[in-house]
Amino acid sequence: MIKRVQANLENKVKDYASKVRDRIQQKRKKKPNRKHSFYDYPTCVVACSYKNTKPVAKESGTCNANYYTNQKLLAEFRKLKKYYGNNKVIGEESRLCDNIIGFCAEPKAAELVLRVYHTSHFVDLNFSKAYRPRTSRVQNYCKNCKAVFPKLNKT
Ligand SMILES: [Zn+2]
Secondary structure, three states: OOHHHHHHHHHHHHHHHHHHHHHHHHHHHHOOOOOOOHHHOOOOEEEEEEOOOOOEEEEOOOOOHHHOOOHHHHHHHHHHEOOOOOOOOOOOOEOOOOOOOOOOHHHHHHHHHHHHHOOOOHHHEEEOOEEEOOOOEEEOOOHHHHHHOHHHHOO
16 A cells, blocks of 8 residues: 555544544543543544545444445455354354444444445455544454455555
């Protein structure tokens, strides 16, 4: 991947992580009596771009089943399912790791990018490193994400 693309992604995700931190601080100020918790923060934030276009950042966390519209992404998610007893995909357990299908920052950001550029060409998606916004530490991509986006195995 060209250096400028990677630099744009890293700038985007760092900016987004700081916005997330500000948001949590504001929330805590509004409710000073509420006990603080690690869970106030999303686990992870990441930025994604299509080819050399403008990156989009997103955080991990629960989402509605309707969040995802990309059919190829949904097909990949279906392959991750641990139990096949129902038609649900988003929010289901994975056979690969403990992360819940569809709740990671990587596919959530990818969905937004794929929607804008009307593409399902996952190999043209670039990702920043994933960060824990609470600590700013780099977080490894999970097995679900690596299975869906092969490029994540190379970084
Ligand atoms: Zn993941």
